[in-house]
Amino acid sequence: MRGRPLSYEPEGSTDYVAFDTTREVYEAEPGKSHVSHVTKHSGWEETVAKAIEDAPGVRSDVKNDRLGFLIPYTHEGEAHSYEPDFLVSVDVPDGSPALTLIVEVSGEKRADKAAKIGFARNLWVPAVNNDGRYGQWAIVEITDPHAALAILKRTPR
Secondary structure, three states: OOOOOOOOOOOOOOOOOOOOOOOOEEEOOOOOOOOOEEEOOOHHHHHHHHHHHHOOOEEEEEEOOOOOOOEEEEEOOEEEEEOOOEEEEEOOOOOOOOEEEEEEEOOOOOHHHHHHHHHHHHHHHHHHHHHOOOOEEEEEEEOOHHHHHHHHHOOOO
């Protein structure tokens, strides 16, 4: 692999998230997010963010912007970092601890996007779930922002 080595922390927190941005923002629902504002990266992401807030069973959510939550992956033999769009904690009907759902908003189909989503879905999520120390995780890719609420409602838990 070429490039500099990647460093990853096994745990993180939203306790100290504070930064200035020139992007537009909107205020997050105070009872569900540890971060007060959502940075608008695209209209699609804004639509999905609002669907996440409206989805039943959502305990908390956060736009993964400058949180440092990255998933390492390789594409064409080179190391990269995948920064998912959202992290969402959802209730599990049987009373088990909440599921952490990685939500990725995808536009056009690209090989690098498929590589990082595939790595997260097929390797990272199973590895974290097998480890067991960080609860249960799943990933959902949303390709139609207007269908986001329906997709989130039927996400297996």
